[in-house]
Amino acid sequence: MERIRLDQAAQQAVDDYLEYRRIVGDDDGGTLFTPEEYERYKEKVIPQRTKNRLYVSYGVPGGMDCKLIGPETECFCTHRYKEHKTDFKTVPDERPLALPCRVGGCRCVTYEYLPLIGGSQPVRCRCKHTAHDHSEGTGHTCTKCSSSCAGFQSSYTCGCGQPSYGHQTLVETRREREERGLPVGQDVPYVAMGGLTGFSSLADGYLRLDPSGVGPPPASVLYPERSGSFQPHVFEEAYGNTSVSSGQVDEASSTGILQPLPDLRTREEKDMAYFERRYQERLKAERMQRVSASRGSRASSKPSRTLPGGKARDTR
Template sequence: METIYLDKSAVKAVDDYWEYRRIVGDDDGGKLFTPEQYEAYKRKVLPQRVKNRLYVSFGVPGGIDCKLIGPETQCFCTHRYKQHKTDFEVVPSERPLTLPCRVRGCHCPAYQYVPRIGPNPVHCRCKHLPQDHSEATGHLCKKCTSCSGFQSPFTCLCGQASSAHQTLVETKLEREARGQPIGRDVPYAAMGGLIGFSSLLDGYLALEPSGSGEHVTI
């Protein structure tokens, strides 16, 4: 295997690029901002992103966060969290908060996590996969007529049925009111519920309320 060596300026250029990607995401439409556009974008977006960050988790109400959602976490519609609307100048007052998919042609009205077994999403009771169902509200199956909407018989490793779980989108104040950690303010796009490395673990593995880094005594 050939080893590639980069000088300090090249390493900085790579770091700067990934910093740009984590901040801008897909907002540049696939064409890199000029330095002036990038600075203008940061001046506009970063203050509201820090102020109005939304935390996204999947769990049983009143229980642990079984899954904390990050930028790459897939939605029922198969698109990733970062491909949904996650930035707001003013957070809507209605609840539940809905984060529609921004991918052209997708009819997903709100981000919704689907549990996975390894790399694969769970099946519906009708034996079909999430992608065999409509991404629109109701999630009717496109392959059979007996299915009244996607519902999985899967039991989460927290011990509760998948149907007892919900995808929760909440503000910083709402999350604090639940007694859950919020982490540090960060400028990056679509961070969802991630606040540290342990946030990448499922809740039952982290042995903590929701990836706070403060382990529960058992």
């Protein structure tokens, strides 16, 4: 594979282009703005984009945000969120707010998230056909069995435990999201940021430490032993540790629990420390096995000596 080397000026040019693409998106129509046009575009669009940013999420009404939509997240119509209308001079008052697709020939009237299995495989409808076999228009009727399929509806169960047909794509303003008690992140000039407010926003809702996607979790989650909601581990209960049930875990009791179960990870032990401990335990067991095998072979190879009178004495 050929290695490409760039000097400092070329690296800066690449960074400037990526910054340009994140801000402008497809608004330039495929032709790069001149520096003057680019500056005028930023002066016009960035304040408007900051004021009227739309936060898009996917989840059960009244529940957590199971998926926070970003610029590259695909819609039911297979086009990405950044290819839909996301910038408004004035946010319309009607709800739900429609974000039509801007790709030519697409009949998608609003952005609608479609879950993926394993991150790549789209879910199927109850009629066994994929979303590609359904119309992207209103109703999502099936093009292969339109007589029996009333519209796309999947029995796929989300990580939150609810079926996908119980979820909906929610588009809300900054004020509406703050009223729900969810963070809005920092003001950014980039196009189609959707619901992304932090790095944890990239994870699904049930994998995040909090239901919003950003911000520290409450102390009861970080330090469960300090709250009344502390629940002992099932193995700790099985080994009869009475101090765990009361929420107080001392070093002696936790060591006694883990001695017969070295495969378990303690609360204070990080991932790398755990695997390093298991690796050292395996090396120690292999050394002990080799030592015992070598002792047995040396003992079996020692000859016996003959005592006066014809009796053999074992030298082992």
